[in-house]
Amino acid sequence: MRDPDKLDNLIKAYDIRGIVPGQLDDELAYQVGAAFAHHLGADLIAVGHDMRVSSPALAEAFAAGAASRGTDVLAIGLVSTDLLYFASGVGDVPGAMITASHNPPAYNGIKLCRAGAAPVGQDTGLTQIRALLENGLPEYDGELGQIGYQDLLPAYAAHLRGLVDLTASRRLKLVVDAGNGMAGRTAPVVLRHPAFEIVPLYFELDGTFPHHEANPMNPANLSDLKAAVRREGADAGLAFDGDADRCFFVDEAGEAVSPSAVIGLIATKELALHPGSAVIYNAITSRAVAELITENGGRPIRTRVGHSFIKQVMADNNAVFGGEHSGHYYFRDFWNADSGMLAALHVLESLGNTDQPLSALTGRYVRYVASGELNLTVSDIPGTLARIEANYTARGATADHLDGLTITHPGGAWFNLRPSNTEPLLRLNVEAPDAATMTQIRDAVISAVQAGDSRHERVDAAS
Incomplete structure (x- = not known):
């Protein structure tokens, strides 16, 4: 069984990701493989991994965990994530990709999908897998699954x-x-x-x-x-x-x-x-x-x-x-x-x-002219978003909350402030009909965010 507090830092909205080995290690990868296989009850799971130093061992542990529940594993080796989706789609089997995408080298993670490359997120399986990690899996005394290998x-x-059709393409x-x-x-x-x-x-x-x-x-x-x-x-x-x-x-x-x-x-x-x-x-x-x-x-x-x-x-x-x-x-x-x-x-x-x-x-x-994504370090994210929304809607702008806070001005310019899933950051994107308007809105939002917050660090590009 796993500590719920540690899982909070590891299980994100749509994947599992953390520092190796402090947050994610071979033992946990084994348990995730077993929980994933138990939750789905699948006959076969495809497993691939990227080139990170920790990835081969994590993939091997995940595969062993899945096999421990009687599920066969198709190990497809060093692959891109979309190649794992191809394996899941063409074979109509669930899949697991060991990767931390663009994160620094110390990180690794597990992206999961159901048969046909269907997503696994908090509402589509991660919650149940987390519960199995917290509470433990039921006993299993059946046959072990087999692990095979294929280059796809x-x-x-x-x-x-x-x-696509490249037949008429110029060189x-x-x-x-x-x-x-x-x-x-x-x-x-x-x-x-x-x-x-x-x-x-x-x-x-x-x-x-x-x-x-x-x-x-x-x-x-x-x-x-x-x-x-x-x-x-x-x-x-x-x-x-x-x-x-x-x-x-x-x-x-x-x-x-x-x-x-x-x-x-x-x-x-x-x-x-x-x-x-x-x-x-x-x-x-x-x-x-x-x-x-x-x-x-x-x-x-x-x-x-x-x-x-x-x-x-x-x-x-x-x-x-x-x-x-x-x-x-x-x-x-x-x-x-x-x-x-x-x-x-x-x-x-x-x-x-x-x-x-x-x-x-x-x-x-x-x-239109866009700012690109900017990261603003913020200590009180909910309070900052509420303050910004009240400020702008009082002046005639409209707000929606589909993803973070989007403020749209009467002339069509807009900005979005979206909380990071993993860091005390608000990610800012601004778009306007011209560069001057975009710059004015961008700078005004940055000033408004910083004016009411104790942390004023700004990073110029999303990382």
């Missing part, structure tokens, strides 16, 4: 390439920054195509991340990619996070492409093929996304941040596509799961079929 990378790569020169993460294994296989010339950056698998954090949402981690794109005269740059389920794009001038523009591009593309479909977007995505979905005959559906929530809304509405401003992109033809590599192929298909540069292609989908 070739099948995964073929599946992704089958979802593209691409710089790909794997950040020493799992894209270093998957990108060379998926992107092995006559349409692409690949310039690799940091493809060596190394869970200590010797060059930069594998978190492309932080602009500092795109510096090497931007410089390489300019140096190589490349058509585009791709940056993946540690488990390669997110992808960020850099254009031919070495400038970062807004993830909201990527959502607009792919949504428009998918709606042309599936008219009238629903498209999901989250609360911090540009308002241009909803406008573009509507203009292209789709049904825009706004949801909170987080993959387990979006996947469920995708399934409930049979949505063709979903996107988050954090670089997660979800596809109906990929079991509603997110795949940074599939998003890359969609963007590259569109780029290869036009003579325009990436900046012009994605520029069609940019209508």
Whole structure:
């Protein structure tokens, strides 16, 4: 049985994540594997892991735990998270991925899914698994499950390439920054195509991340990619996070492409093929996304941040596509799961079929000016949100609480303050029709947050 207080710091809204071995160790991974297998009663579970130093042992312990309850395990080895989703989807089996995504090297975690890559979060299984960890599993004296091994990378790569059409593509020169993460294994296989010339950056698998954090949402981690794109005269740059389920794009001038523009591009593309479909977007995505979905005959559906929530809304509405401003992109033809590599192929298909540069292609989908995500250290998060809401609504703005606090001004500018799940932070995103208005609102919100709080530290980019 596990201490409930320690589990509070480990079990998040949609995965299990903590420092190894202080919070997460092989013994706990074994127990989570056993609890997951018991909760589902599945005959077979697929288990994969990333390149972190602690990942192979945690994956082995998880698999042994699942087998201890009579469940067979398909161990698929070193994989990206979306390759684990592929295994779950194509095999119609539950899955477990040992990864801490973009977190620093000391961290690791476990992402779980049900058969068909269906999400597991607090409302879809994590609560029950936590209860089993706290109270202990019932006795089991049946046969042990068997553990087998299979490399699914070739099948995964073929599946992704089958979802796009690259036959008419012009040849593209691409710089790909794997950040020493799992894209270093998957990108060379998926992107092995006559349409692409690949310039690799940091493809060596190394869970200590010797060059930069594998978190492309932080602009500092795109510096090497931007410089390489300019140096190589490349058509585009791709940056993946540690488990390669997110992808960020850099254009031919070495400038970062807004993830909201990527959502607009792919949504428009998918709606042309599936008219009238629903498209999901989250609360911090540009308002241009909803406008573009509507203009292209789709049904825009706004949801909170987080993959387990979006996947469920995708399934409930049979949505063709979903996107988050954090670089997660979800596809109906990929079991509603997110795949940074599939998003890359969609963007590259569109780029290869036009003579325009990436900046012009994605520029069609940019209508407003955004601040990017800023982290504000706050000691009293509930009190700060209540104070900010009262301040702005008293002056005619509207508020909603779908995910944190979103304040919309009468002229259409908006900002969102969203609490971090793990740190005493409020994450601020601002969008306005022009740069001056965005800057004024951004600075006013930062001042208002800091004016009533004892901690004034500001971090300029989400980490």
